Amino acid sequence: MPSLDELLECAHVVTLPMRVRFRGVVEREILLLEGPCGWAEFSPFVEYDDDEAARWLAAAIEAGWEGFPAAVRDWIPVNATVPAVSAAEVPDILAAFDSVRTVKIKVAEKGQSLHDDVSRVGAVRHLLPDASIRVDANGGWNVEQAVQALTMLNVFGLEYAEQPVPSVAELARVRQMMNGAVLIAADESVRKASDPLAVARAGAADLLVVKAAPLGGVRRALEIVAEAGLPAVVSSALDSSVGIRAGLALAAALPQLPFACGLGTVSLMAGDIVNPSLVAVAGGIAVREVAADSDLLARFAAPAQRQHWWRERLGRCHAKL
Template sequence: MPDTVDLEEILARTHVVTLPMRVKFRGVLAREILLLDGPAGWAEFSPFVEYDDVEAARWLAAALEAGWLGYPEAVRDWIPVNATVPAVSAAEVPAVLGAFDAVQTVKIKVAEAGQSLAEDAARVGAVRHLLPDALIRVDANGGWDVETAVRALRMLSAFGLEYAEQPVASVPELAAVRRELAGSVLIAADESVRKATDPLAVARAGAADLLVVKAAPLGGVRRALEIVAEAGLPAVVSSALDSSVGIRAGLALAAALPELPYACGLGTVSLMAGDVAARPLVAVSGGIAVRDVAADPQLLARFAAPAERRDWWLARLRRCHALL
């Protein structure tokens, strides 16, 4: 099993990089990532720095699955993906969308701390103006309370919303928003699945119309497939601001799902100003072909993290390995 891989073997296969961002995302302009050159392929361990070791250990389990076990059989070889617009000003939207090819679906961040609903509406409106026929989804990352979420989504629905992702933080709040909106806006659960001790609570509570699943936070592709099957809800596969190596795991999950009714959030390499693959996994004509990817030695050297950050990540890896 991947979780029994010897620590010293893992440490011998590590590379730590810092990838620059084109725009600020989750408050950062650089993304730190630990990569593993595993016997079954390259793998990524990149829980955000604020995550505790218990949560981050699931990301390590996913990386060991990818690098030492490989991926399950695929049922499709091309994955439709959405463009992602961070919480930028409306004036910056054209430049962000310009990094994506043949955009047909767009996910827009809303409810950013310190920003107003008017700014959210301006951002969504800017996307709709530029792409009158695109599918639009918004992602609040649990940033609203129930009352604000209902008011905001009723307003934003004027632009035509495919769905709203995690408008509020908790499962009971999601259920309340879904009841209030009565089907006028579909509700997707993200954090209430990937950060929950019980990822199936959303489905049991009838709190969402669909799930957003990410391979790394759920402990790997196989575990994510089990959760989707048990929940019995449609799923969207998303990334966690990964390099192309991490996106490969997301593609594997999307490729293995029995049904894939929605475009996936796997286009975030386009938000980066650097990557570790010579042929990055970026969308062409609105999707990404499923293929293996390897880190390029020259790019690993170019984006190598400073020694103190490498040491920080190796210490984190050791602690997380002890929890598996």
Template sequence: MQSTPPLEQLLASAHVVSLPMRVKFRGVEVREAVLLDGPAGWAEFSPFTEYDDEESSRWLASAVEAGWLGHPEAVRSWIPVNATLPAVSAEQVPAVLGAYDGLHTVKIKVAEAGQTLADDAARVGAVRNLLPDAAIRVDANGGWSVPQAVSALRMLSVFGLEYAEQPVATIAEMAAVREALRGSVLIAADESVRKATDPLAVARAGAADLLVVKAAPLGGVRRALEIVAEAGLPAVVSSALDTSVGIGTGLALAAALPQLPYACGLGTVSLMAGDVATPSLVAVAGGMAVRDVVADPELLAHFAAPAERQQWWLERIRRCHALL
């Protein structure tokens, strides 16, 4: 594994950007990120602002790996990608999905605060009506209780679900939902992997049928590959609302996995109204070619964050660097 570069080197390579969203996602209307110009390539540090320094330090470790060590060897050059649909109204579904090219798989956000199961059913139904042959998966981000999840997924299963991602918050709850729905809906673990002190606990508990893995929250591509290998479960690679640079790291993870049975959640740049690379790393015909991503100096300047936000992020890097 690479040694951690000096703090001064990270700060000197940093470009802080503020990117507007086309549609609000996870409550985010403007996505901030730090792009690092490392000797092995461009890297991204963009933990969500509410994450503490300990959790965020894993994102910095991932950026250091990408920018100072580079990605591991790829075993495939093309990655199938799903579209991601935020918790929009059913009427907005065609417009949001219209930003994607080649819709074979759609991940739909459900269990949004302030919404109802009827809202979820209308959204999922709108996708199924629009795309009768697409694979559909839903993501609750741990927003349901066990009874709510079992009831909701039984209802939504009439639309044909590939799987349900993180329907409940805890591993014990995940195991209960999986047991109740065994044979009807597959259960995928996301937060139970990337936000857990022990990312393998969900696999040991038999609480999921597959894992959703994100390179940055797990500390980098190599660490994510180790977790998938040790868990012994199929994996879906996803992103965390990254710029094209961060998506490039996700592609590197997907490209290095020995098996890739599912389309990956790496299409979120299409939800943004700005980016840092030309061309943006977005899906074409339902997938992406694996390639290096280079930040565009003009875009970095155009989307540069205000001075106070730049300082906020640089201070965050200082604190996280001390934890590496």
């Protein structure tokens, strides 16, 4: 465990602009650490409390001070991501991704309707008739809404639906009512839960969405997947290329990788701190080491007030570890 002084000495806080609003975010604040084993990212969303954010710091310390476990593959298939935009905006969003074979589409956005979701998913299917399509509701529906929405959206052919409802019990109910018509994936019920294995014990999902940072690191995520005994999709949390590198390490170390991973979100950003960025080419990303570029760190350096806020947060989370 590095000391707080060691972390503060190698910390850089940046603000990366987004190409499009994503889950309400138009600028992504990230604290980067340069450790002896490489660069690491600490970027829990600003609304997360310190207990939750401390797991993200544990993951960053693993990346920078321990390194990643051995890989069993060096190329990771990646999905494109379509935020909750209008159907008319879909072509421009997809144009940022290269050779799209799988698309994750955000649905159940607050202030929008099921009609908006159907139009958005339909626009993707129209443009990409052969692509695999998955939807992500971020727990935005109740059970009845989820069953209605997934039944309608499945006319476009869904690979799976990610976190259609908030709780494990509700997930189990939706999965039972859909009766295999649409596979159910658990995300928040794994990464934000005090017991990430509750989903598997309850038979509430067909697969897990796992993210290295919220689960406390690559090794902890691998343990959870192994204990759950369910197929896994590796995803990111709107990370810079440094954070994506940790996601790639997780995907590269899994014994099986049956689904494309949600590690293409750098394409939604208008800035990054790695050159060249870790973005998908020909539908996937080759696993490689990355390092922050000093010029980009300077260009996207956060204002002094936000630097102070993140350094204070780093101290509080370090104390919890």
